[in-house]
Amino acid sequence: MNGTETHTLVATVADHPGVLTRVASLFRRRGFNIASLAVGHSEEPGYSRMTIAVEGSAEEVKQCEKQLYKLVEVVSVRNLTGAPAVTRELAMIKVRVKATERPGLAEITDIFRGEIVDVSKSSMIVQMTGAQSKIDRFLDVITEYPIEEISRTGVIAIARDDVGPRNGRARG
Amino acid sequence: MSAINGQSTNGSTATPKTPRTGGEVVCDAMLAAGVDVIFGMPGGASLPFYDSLYHYQDRIRHVLIRHEQAAGFAANGYARATGKVGVATSTSGPGATNMVTCMANDIMDSVGVVYITGQVARPAIGSDAFQEADVTGISIPITKHSYLVMDVDDLPRVMSEAFHLASTGRPGPVHVDIPKDVFLETTTETAPDQVNLRGYRPSKVGNARMVRKAAEVINAAERPIIMAGHGIDISGAADELLQLATRGSIPVVSTLHGVGTFPETHPLSFGMLGMHGLAYANFSMRQTDCIIGLGTRFDDRAVGKEDEFGPGAKVVHIDIDPAEIGKVLETDVPIVGDLKLTLQKLLPLIESRDRTPWLDQMNGWRRDHPSLKIPDSPDSVLPQEVVRAIYDISGGEARVIADVGQNQMWASQHFWYERPRMFFSAGGLGPMGYALPAAMGVKLADESQDVWCVTGDGGLLINIQEFNTLAAEGINVKVAVLNNAHLGMIRQWQEFFYEGRYMGAFLDNPDFAKVAQAFGLHGVGTSSRDEMHDAIAMAHEYDGPVVLDLHVDRVENVYPMIVPGTGVNSVIEDPR
Numbered sequence: 181m182n183g184t185e186t187h188t189l190v191a192t193v194a195d196h197p198g199v200l201t202r203v204a205s206l207f208r209r210r211g212f213n214i215a216s217l218a219v220g221h222s223e224e225p226g227y228s229r230m231t232i233a234v235e236g237s238a239e240e241v242k243q244c245e246k247q248l249y250k251l252v253e254v255v256s257v258r259n260l261t262g263a264p265a266v267t268r269e270l271a272m273i274k275v276r277v278k279a280t281e282r283p284g285l286a287e288i289t290d291i292f293r294g295e296i297v298d299v300s301k302s303s304m305i306v307q308m309t310g311a312q313s314k315i316d317r318f319l320d321v322i323t324e325y326p327i328e329e330i331s332r333t334g335v336i337a338i339a340r341d342d343v344g345p346r347n348g349r350a351r352g
Numbered sequence: 353m354s355a356i357n358g359q360s361t362n363g364s365t366a367t368p369k370t371p372r373t374g375g376e377v378v379c380d381a382m383l384a385a386g387v388d389v390i391f392g393m394p395g396g397a398s399l400p401f402y403d404s405l406y407h408y409q410d411r412i413r414h415v416l417i418r419h420e421q422a423a424g425f426a427a428n429g430y431a432r433a434t435g436k437v438g439v440a441t442s443t444s445g446p447g448a449t450n451m452v453t454c455m456a457n458d459i460m461d462s463v464g465v466v467y468i469t470g471q472v473a474r475p476a477i478g479s480d481a482f483q484e485a486d487v488t489g490i491s492i493p494i495t496k497h498s499y500l501v502m503d504v505d506d507l508p509r510v511m512s513e514a515f516h517l518a519s520t521g522r523p524g525p526v527h528v529d530i531p532k533d534v535f536l537e538t539t540t541e542t543a544p545d546q547v548n549l550r551g552y553r554p555s556k557v558g559n560a561r562m563v564r565k566a567a568e569v570i571n572a573a574e575r576p577i578i579m580a581g582h583g584i585d586i587s588g589a590a591d592e593l594l595q596l597a598t599r600g601s602i603p604v605v606s607t608l609h610g611v612g613t614f615p616e617t618h619p620l621s622f623g624m625l626g627m628h629g630l631a632y633a634n635f636s637m638r639q640t641d642c643i644i645g646l647g648t649r650f651d652d653r654a655v656g657k658e659d660e661f662g663p664g665a666k667v668v669h670i671d672i673d674p675a676e677i678g679k680v681l682e683t684d685v686p687i688v689g690d691l692k693l694t695l696q697k698l699l700p701l702i703e704s705r706d707r708t709p710w711l712d713q714m715n716g717w718r719r720d721h722p723s724l725k726i727p728d729s730p731d732s733v734l735p736q737e738v739v740r741a742i743y744d745i746s747g748g749e750a751r752v753i754a755d756v757g758q759n760q761m762w763a764s765q766h767f768w769y770e771r772p773r774m775f776f777s778a779g780g781l782g783p784m785g786y787a788l789p790a791a792m793g794v795k796l797a798d799e800s801q802d803v804w805c806v807t808g809d810g811g812l813l814i815n816i817q818e819f820n821t822l823a824a825e826g827i828n829v830k831v832a833v834l835n836n837a838h839l840g841m842i843r844q845w846q847e848f849f850y851e852g853r854y855m856g857a858f859l860d861n862p863d864f865a866k867v868a869q870a871f872g873l874h875g876v877g878t879s880s881r882d883e884m885h886d887a888i889a890m891a892h893e894y895d896g897p898v899v900l901d902l903h904v905d906r907v908e909n910v911y912p913m914i915v916p917g918t919g920v921n922s923v924i925e926d927p928r
Contacts, residue, residue, distance in 0.1 A: 194551065198500075202492055209493045233684065239678075245676035255551040320755045 186215050187241040187261040188337045189232045192222060194253040202251050203230065212236060212244045217332025227255065231267075231336040245352075262341040271315045273306045274329040275322065283326060292296070292318045303328060371538040372458035374504045374530060375404025378468060381511030381543070382412055385466075385519075386436050389413045391423040391789075395443020396483060397470030400535035415796065417823055418817040420447050424454020425815070427465045427780075429753060429793025432720045432776055435588075436517045438793065439469040445483035448529070449490065449796050453783050455525045460780025461609065462582060464523035466514050467491075473533040474502060485619040488529045496524030504537040504826075512543035514844035520555030522673040523586060555672060557697060558689030566644075566668045566685045567701030573642035573666065575710040576602050578626070579654075582779075583647015583671060585693050585772040590614070592695035593646065600700065601707040602644070603714055605633040607654045608760075608779040612769030622714060623723075626654040628761040630724070631912045632717035634920040637662055639713070643681075644873075645669040647691050650680040651780070660919025670694055723912050726767060727928040732905035733881050735759065735834040737765040741888045742804050742832060750802040753777065755787035755811035758840035761910045763806040785814025791829045792821060799828065802813045802892070809835040809861050817869035822897040830891040833864050836906045844909045848924075868899035879903035 197300050200219060207214050211236035215233035221227040234241055241259065248257045260267070277285055282304065286296055289306050292314065308315050312335055319330070372380065378401060382390065390412060394402040405414050419422045420442040442448050448469040458465050472481040479587040488500045490867030497517050498501040499510045507530070514526040584593050590613050597604050597620045604614040607623040614621050625633040634656075637643070643662045647670070648654070655661045658681065668685040669677050677686040687694060726736045736832055739762050742750060748770060754763035754777040769775045789804035792892060811834055822829055834840075868875025874894060876887045884902055891898040912928035 191719070198488070202488070205492045243675065243679060249551075249671070250675055252549055252552045 181288070184235055184237055185261075187234045187236065187259055188265070188267060188335060189234055189241070189248070189257055189259055190337055190339075191230045191232065191248060191257045193228050193230055193251075194254045194255065195221070195226050196253055199228070199253045201233075202253065203248070206247055206251065207234075207244075210244065210247055212240065216332070218334040218336045233335055248317045258339065259320075260337050260339055265337050266340060267311055267335045267337040268309060269312050269315055269333055269335045271308045271332040272302055272328060273308065273319070273327060274320075275306060275325040276303050278302070280324065285322065288318070288321055292321075294318065314345050315344060369540045371540050373400070373404060373537040373538050374501075374507050375401045375586050376407075376505045377403050377504070377539065378511060378535075379408040379412060379532070380708065381508070382439055382656075383408075384512070385515040387412065390439040390441060391415045391417050391426040391430070391793065392441030392468075393417055393420055393447060394814050395447045395470060397444035397472055397532045398441060398447070398535070399744070400532060401441065401468065401470065401496055401530070401690075402494075404535070407464050409894040411869070413796075414819065415792070417789065418820050419815060420450035421453055421785065422792075422815050422818050422821065423642060424451045424465065425457070425783075425786050425789035426793035426796075427456055428454065428461075428463050428778075428786075428876050429776060429790035430797045431463050431465055431523075431793075432772055433794040433797035438463070438465040439468065440465060443470040443483065444472055444532075446486070447483075448487040449485055452490060452494065453781070455491055455728070457778050457781040457783050457786070458525035459496065462586060463525070464518035465525045466518050466902075467495075467525060467527045469527065469529050470535070471500065471529045471531040473537070473719050474531045475533075477531065478880065479610045488527065491527040492650065495527045498527040498529070500529045501534055502531070504534050504539040505541045507534065507539065508541050508543040512547060514545050516547040517549075517552065518752075521552070521869060523860050527668065554690075555674070555688045556690050556693055557784055558670060558687035558694035559707070560697065562685055562687045563694065563697045564672075564701060566622060566687060567698055569642060569666050569668055569685055570600060570602070570644060571701075571703045571705070574601070574642050574707070575708075575713075576642035576644060577636055577640040578602050578604045578644045578646060579648055580604055580610040580613045580615075580646050581648025582607065584610060584613035587647065587672070587691040589647070589692035589695055589773050590598075592692055592699060593696075595699055596695060597703060599704050600702050601705055601711065603636065603711060604919050605629070605636065607648050607651065608764060608777060611764050612774045614774045614891045615770045616768040619890055620711075622718065626651075627656065627914050628765070628912065629654070629908050629914075630765070631721035631923050631925055632714060632723065634912070634914065634923055635717045635721070636714050638920050640665050642666045642668065645671070645681075646695075647671055649673075649676045650759075652680075653779075655680060656914050657917070657919030660921050671801060689789050721925060723925065725926070726766070727926065729905060733879065733884050733902065733910055735836065736762050736766045736777060737881070737902040737906075738832055738834055738884060738888070738902050739763050739806060741885055742806070743767040745885075745888050745892050747806070750774075750804045751776070753787045753803065753805050755805075755807035756782045756784045757811065758805050758836075758844065758908075758910050759808040759811070759834045762834070784811040787811060788815050788818045788831065791831075792818065795827050795829050803829050805831045807828055807831065808840055809833055809837065809859055809864070810839045811863065816867065819868055819873055819899070823872040827897060828895070829897050831868075831897070832888070833899065835861065835903050836862065836908065837861055837903055838906060840908075843907070847909070848913075848915075864899060864901035869900075873897050873899050875899040875901065877901035877903070
């Protein structure tokens with residue numbers, strides 16, 4: 181049994197009422213830990229894509245995938261952990277800052293390629309997009325500022341296609 | 353209920369474009385699925401459905417049960433005995449929640465039942481209306497799938513999907529919740545010719561390379577053993593199992609639900625394994641070098657402590673549910689597929705082998721550990737004797753439905769089941785009160801078969817109201833109550849593991865023969881051995897339901913027993 185790590189599962193599910201309840205119920209019932217879950221429309225009308233970050237050993241997550249497959253409304257499940265994939269998360273962080281502190285926070289935000297999306301007399305809202313680790317690192321760096329509120333979307337992921345040999349045919 | 357019949361066709365009997373009410377759509381779908389008996393109780397939200405049933409009563413028999421839990425268990429018995437889908441129906445709210453135990457039971461035991469529940473009318477949903485409950489919310493984790501039908505135009509498709517899902521792949525319960533006004537509205541829609549569910553494609557034949565590997569592993573094994581599970585029955589693979597065992601001279605043990613999938617008087621049959629399995633069945637599991645698990649989920653009651661279960665043995669596991677493979681045991685040869693089709697591919701690859709030394713060893717255990725010997729008991733009738741008497745008097749031809757607890761173990765042990773679908777019991781969930789209603793379903797599945805309900809006194813009381821259904825509908829079930837005035841298994845565990853501190857184990861019972869008589873049934877009570885035999889013979893001949901209140905020894909224990917938390921190395925055998 182391997183150690184616990186976070187796995188990224190991407191599931192295509194029918195866009196029916198209750199499908200989120202079914203998935204959530206399955207995770208609770210079988211004791212799988214959801215680190216994050218993001219749902220939205222997919223490229224195909226009538227189907228949604230869920231990106232689920234699951235904590236567990238490789239065996240546990242394999243069992244989790246099989247159980248997900250048993251749900252009639254789940255069309256496919258891919259484990260993108262370790263596979264070539266792009267994963268992103270969006271975070272919005274409201275930070276309490278005095279006027280004099282604004283340039284400092286703006287500078288760090290800039291280094292992390294984030295954006296200041298709102299400024300008030302006493303706070304700024306930073307929008308940060310990227311891999312989860314980047315957002316975590318940003319939060320570690322700004323610990324000197326009092327953070328008022330954090331809202332994170334959870335990761336979404338999409339597999340990269342094989343680039344193929346340089347002189348090969350174009351990918352489909 | 354075969355897993356191989358592929359995508360089911362809808363058999364709507366209505367001409368296309370003829371408007372049908374929601375209730376009629378449901379009735380037509382039942383007819384298309386070959387369902388001729390359903391079990392239920394009406395209520396406000398399902399009254400429009402009952403109005404449709406009124407017009408279908410020449411084709412669909414509705415059995416009015418006296419508690420909705422009995423509807424679900426009866427539909428389970430009907431499904432298991434026929435191989436078709438069972439149907440249970442209730443109204444919204446309390447009617448539906450009373451069937452929750454049945455859904456949980458079906459999913460554990462892989463039984464295809466469609467539950468039709470009424471729901472409050474659509475405008476009232478979410479308003480905490482009278483008899484409203486979020487039953488599809490409740491049923492999600494205990495059904496294979498569920499629907500809340502908000503548009504009557506969806507209903508023809510939903511009904512054909514429900515019967516398809518319930519009966520194919522690994523069968524299971526499907527819940528269809530239908531608001532009162534949807535039953536009443538009309539639709540010209542018909543079901544599609546084929547069910548098309550992108551997320552549901554059960555496997556058929558196992559992977560050919562894995563099948564070849566399985567044959568290599570089995571052929572190379574010196575001491576293989578087949579563990580036959582419920583999947584053999586569901587897939588209709590008993591003939592293939594018999595061929596596999598005889599061709600390879602491979603002994604067979606069965607799980608509780610596998611009982612009867614291999615003829616129990618066959619020399620290669622070594623009975624049921626597990627917590628109350630036969631000692632020799634369990635001994636062989638620690639010596640085997642190859643476990644061939646067929647349609648089993650390696651349940652904890654069958655396996656015990658995993659590291660004492662076939663230590664070092666290769667594991668070949670064939671099951672239709674991929675999630676069962678590798679769930680409990682590390683598997684050397686995993687095969688996902690329908691058992692009948694997969695065994696047909698495997699059989700030609702199996703070498704005919706002489707395995708006399710292994711069979712001699714197993715027969716030695718059988719000789720030295722005769723787990724089925726009934727001890728002398730001059731002062732009381734032993735419950736095992738009752739089961740043996742039913743076996744003798746019925747010539748082994750009765751269908752036996754056991755309840756849960758000691759009676760269930762004795763009924764599995766002391767009767768030799770020669771075919772699948774002869775022994776029925778609720779193995780996974782273990783709901784007391786199963787046997788009496790399930791026996792009604794088994795009887796109505798095929799009234800030419802003798803049907804015996806073997807129950808304890810505790811379990812009988814849980815659904816004793818069904819005496820009324822037996823009488824009113826004239827359902828010819830023979831009920832043998834192994835009455836030991838205790839929750840017997842509780843008493844046994846308190847004796848073994850709680851130093852005899854009996855708490856909540858004693859039952860101050862009514863006179864069940866008189867209770868039966870009050871319900872209009874033929875009821876007989878006795879504590880004598882001769883009268884017990886006479887009563888069973890009488891019941892066997894009697895044309896109608898009979899209740900036998902058989903006062904048996906109050907403190908008899910079930911042996912052998914593997915202490916929970918231990919493995920096959922720690923079998924407690926009958927000390928007598």
